Amino acid sequence: MNISSFSQNPADASENETINRAKTFVLPGKCFERRAACTWRRGNKFSIFSRSQTTSKSAPATSDDRILNIRQDILLFHPILRKLVNESNGTFLSLQKAAEANKNLDNHVEFLKHSRQYRSIIRVCIENLQEAASKESDGIEKNNLLTCITIFYSIECVWHLCEILYVDNVPGDYVLPFLLEWVRFHFPCHEQMATQLLDACERGSEEHPEYWDTVIGMIVQGRVDVARALLKLHSATDTTEFKLVDNSLKSMPIYSVYGGLSTGEFTITWKHWQAECRSKLSSRSVTSQPHLELIMRLVTGDYSAFESILSKYDSWLYILGGWTVFTMPWAKRHELRAAAAACAGMRGAGRSALHDLLRPAVEGELHQVIHEIQQISDNGWFATHLTDILVHCGKLKILDKHQTDVTGRLRDSLILEYGSLMMEHGSLWPVGLSYLCACAPEGPARAELLLARLPARTDTRALRVAAEAQKYGLHNVVRSICLCVGARHLSGxxxxxxxxxxxxxxxxxxxxxxxxxxxxxxxxxxxxxxxxxxxxxxxxxxxxxxxxxxxxxxxxxxxxKDREFRKAAKLLISLLTSKIAPDYFWETLLLDTLPLLESDEPVFSSADTFEIMVCLELRAGSLAGERAELLRLACARNLARSLLHDVKDDE
Structure with a gap:
C-alpha cells in the first residue's frame, strides 16, 4: 500500500526541491522506431527492445537490434548512505524487540530513545555528506551530494518535530519549550551573529548592519534573555525608552508546568502583563525608537507586526515559535494547529517543500504527513521508519473510504517495499531480509522468492545466503541453495x-x-x-x-590405516551383512576382506568367516574367477585358524 506515487531519481531534483519530477527517456538507435516493447525484470528494472512483426531465422550479423536496460537510480545505494542504511537497520530491529517485549505496557521511554537514535544517525549522515561535498571537485557529483544534504536535513527537521509532538510524553502536554528548541536548532538564521556581538561586548553595536535584525530575530524565536543582552550593547541603553522596554521584557511571565500556577491563573497574569505593554505603546513612550516600538508590538502579539517582518524569512516556520510565545504561551499540543494556521495565513508567508511536510505535522494530520514524506526522493527510508515508530507509539491511525483502519497494512507495505528494494543490492540484501521477515506472513514468503534469485556464484556467497536464510527459518531456501550449489559441484x-x-x-x-x-x-x-x-x-x-x-x-x-584390524574387520562384516551396498560395490567389499583374512592373527571369528563365505556365494556374479578362488581359499584357512583359536579359548 502506498499513499503516494512512484518516486523518481533524486539526482534530478534541484538543491531546494525534494519532490520528484517525471523523467522522459529518449530511446537511442533506429531499432526502436519500428515497434518498441517493454518487459519488467527483477526489482525496479525493465528492458526495452524492438519487436519486429516478422522473425527471420537468417538475420544478418549487422542487425542494429538491441536491448535497452533501464533501472531506477537508488539514492540509498550511494556509498556514504549505505552507513545510514546499516545503522538504522540495527535501530529498527531493536525497536521491534522493545515493542514486542512490552506489548501491553506504556513504553514511550524506549520509543523516545530509538527515535533519538534515528535522528543521531541522520545527523552523522549529513555530516559525512557535507565532508564529502567539500572535497568533491566534480560539479555533477557535488550537486548530487548537496541535494542529498537538503533531503536529509529536511528529513531530520520533520522527524524532530514529530518526535516532540507524537513520540515524547511531554509533561502536561506543554510542548512550547520543545517547539522553541526545535525552531532554534533548525532555523538558526541569527544565532551566529548574536554570538559574535555578545562575544565582542562593545557599546555602540547598533552600528553593525545586522544588529537590529538579530535583536528582532531573538525576540521572534522567544529568546528574550538574549535580546535583552543585545539591547544593553546599544549606545542609548541608559535612556528611558530602552529601560522601559528592558523592564517589560524582564517582567514577562514564563509558564511552567511545575510553576505552581494553574493555566487559568497564569492566563490572568499574562493578560495583565500584555495590557501594561499595550498601555506603554499607547502612551507613545517608545515612538522615538521604531525598532523598540516594533519589539513592543511583537511581544503584545500584534498580527501586523509579525506580518511586517515575515518578508525577511524564507518561511512562516521561522516565526511560529515567537507567535506562540506571545499569543498563547500556555499552548498545549492540540492548540498549535491554530498558531500554525495564523502564521501560514500571513501575507508574504513563503511556501516550500518543507512547509508542505511540517504544517500537517503541526496540525495533527499524520496521514497527510505520511503522504508528503513518500514524495521525498530517499527511496522510502523516511516513510518506512517514521511510520513504524508512530504505529508502535499508537499515534498513527489511517482510515480508508470505508472507515476501516488500514494503519497496520500501510506500515507492512512500506516495510515490505523498502526491504524488497534493499534485496536488490549486492551487499545490503541481509538488511532487506531483516525488514521482510519483520512482517509475517507476507514478508517471509516474499523473502523466499527474492533469496532464491540472488546469484550465488561462489561457495562463500552461497554459505552467506544459506546462513541468513537459516537465521530466519527459511528452510526451503536453504535446501534450494544447497541443492543448486551441490549439483554444480557434482557436475564439476x-x-x-x-x-x-x-x-x-x-x-x-x-x-x-x-x-x-x-x-x-x-x-x-x-x-x-x-x-x-x-x-x-x-x-x-x-x-x-x-x-x-x-x-x-x-x-x-x-x-x-591405524592398524586397528579387529575393529576394521567388525565394521566390514557389518557392511556386508547390512546389504546396503550397491551391486557394483560388492566386489570391492569382498576383496577388502582378503588382507584381513590373511593377517598373522585371526581377526575374523568363525561366524564372521561363514558370513563372508555366504556373501561370496550369494554374490557370485560380483566376484568370479581367480579372485573368487583366492577368497574362498583365504576363508577356508581363516576358518581353520579361527576354530583352533576358539578351542584354545575354551580350554
Whole structure:
C-alpha cells in the first residue's frame, strides 16, 4: 500500500526541491522506431527492445537490434548512505524487540530513545555528506551530494518535530519549550551573529548592519534573555525608552508546568502583563525608537507586526515559535494547529517543500504527513521508519473510504517495499531480509522468492545466503541453495563438496547421488573423496543409506590405516551383512576382506568367516574367477585358524 506515487531519481531534483519530477527517456538507435516493447525484470528494472512483426531465422550479423536496460537510480545505494542504511537497520530491529517485549505496557521511554537514535544517525549522515561535498571537485557529483544534504536535513527537521509532538510524553502536554528548541536548532538564521556581538561586548553595536535584525530575530524565536543582552550593547541603553522596554521584557511571565500556577491563573497574569505593554505603546513612550516600538508590538502579539517582518524569512516556520510565545504561551499540543494556521495565513508567508511536510505535522494530520514524506526522493527510508515508530507509539491511525483502519497494512507495505528494494543490492540484501521477515506472513514468503534469485556464484556467497536464510527459518531456501550449489559441484566432479552441500541442505537425493559417484570413483580409481569430511558428518550420514555406506567405508579405511584390524574387520562384516551396498560395490567389499583374512592373527571369528563365505556365494556374479578362488581359499584357512583359536579359548 502506498499513499503516494512512484518516486523518481533524486539526482534530478534541484538543491531546494525534494519532490520528484517525471523523467522522459529518449530511446537511442533506429531499432526502436519500428515497434518498441517493454518487459519488467527483477526489482525496479525493465528492458526495452524492438519487436519486429516478422522473425527471420537468417538475420544478418549487422542487425542494429538491441536491448535497452533501464533501472531506477537508488539514492540509498550511494556509498556514504549505505552507513545510514546499516545503522538504522540495527535501530529498527531493536525497536521491534522493545515493542514486542512490552506489548501491553506504556513504553514511550524506549520509543523516545530509538527515535533519538534515528535522528543521531541522520545527523552523522549529513555530516559525512557535507565532508564529502567539500572535497568533491566534480560539479555533477557535488550537486548530487548537496541535494542529498537538503533531503536529509529536511528529513531530520520533520522527524524532530514529530518526535516532540507524537513520540515524547511531554509533561502536561506543554510542548512550547520543545517547539522553541526545535525552531532554534533548525532555523538558526541569527544565532551566529548574536554570538559574535555578545562575544565582542562593545557599546555602540547598533552600528553593525545586522544588529537590529538579530535583536528582532531573538525576540521572534522567544529568546528574550538574549535580546535583552543585545539591547544593553546599544549606545542609548541608559535612556528611558530602552529601560522601559528592558523592564517589560524582564517582567514577562514564563509558564511552567511545575510553576505552581494553574493555566487559568497564569492566563490572568499574562493578560495583565500584555495590557501594561499595550498601555506603554499607547502612551507613545517608545515612538522615538521604531525598532523598540516594533519589539513592543511583537511581544503584545500584534498580527501586523509579525506580518511586517515575515518578508525577511524564507518561511512562516521561522516565526511560529515567537507567535506562540506571545499569543498563547500556555499552548498545549492540540492548540498549535491554530498558531500554525495564523502564521501560514500571513501575507508574504513563503511556501516550500518543507512547509508542505511540517504544517500537517503541526496540525495533527499524520496521514497527510505520511503522504508528503513518500514524495521525498530517499527511496522510502523516511516513510518506512517514521511510520513504524508512530504505529508502535499508537499515534498513527489511517482510515480508508470505508472507515476501516488500514494503519497496520500501510506500515507492512512500506516495510515490505523498502526491504524488497534493499534485496536488490549486492551487499545490503541481509538488511532487506531483516525488514521482510519483520512482517509475517507476507514478508517471509516474499523473502523466499527474492533469496532464491540472488546469484550465488561462489561457495562463500552461497554459505552467506544459506546462513541468513537459516537465521530466519527459511528452510526451503536453504535446501534450494544447497541443492543448486551441490549439483554444480557434482557436475564439476567435486564430489566431496557436493556431498557436504547435500548434508548441509538435508537433501537425501543429492547425498545419494554424491555418495554414489564417490563410491563409483573409488571402484574405478581407488581414491576416496571427502575422507576428511565424513568423520565429522554426524547425523548427516543418516540422510541416505548411500551416504551412510560411504561414511562407514571411510571409517573402515581409517581403522585399517591405524592398524586397528579387529575393529576394521567388525565394521566390514557389518557392511556386508547390512546389504546396503550397491551391486557394483560388492566386489570391492569382498576383496577388502582378503588382507584381513590373511593377517598373522585371526581377526575374523568363525561366524564372521561363514558370513563372508555366504556373501561370496550369494554374490557370485560380483566376484568370479581367480579372485573368487583366492577368497574362498583365504576363508577356508581363516576358518581353520579361527576354530583352533576358539578351542584354545575354551580350554
Amino acid at each position: 566432479g567435486r564430489l566431496g563438496a557436493a556431498l557436504a552441500w547435500g548434508m548441509r541442505g538435508r537433501d537425501p537425493a543429492l547425498c545419494a547421488r554424491a555418495a554414489d559417484a564417490a563410491l563409483r570413483a573409488y571402484t574405478a580409481q581407488g581414491t576416496l573423496p571427502a575422507r576428511d569430511l565424513l568423520p565429522a558428518a554426524g547425523t548427516g550420514l543418516l540422510l541416505h543409506h548411500r551416504a551412510l555406506l560411504l561414511g562407514k567405508y571411510c571409517d573402515f579405511h581409517r581403522l585399517y
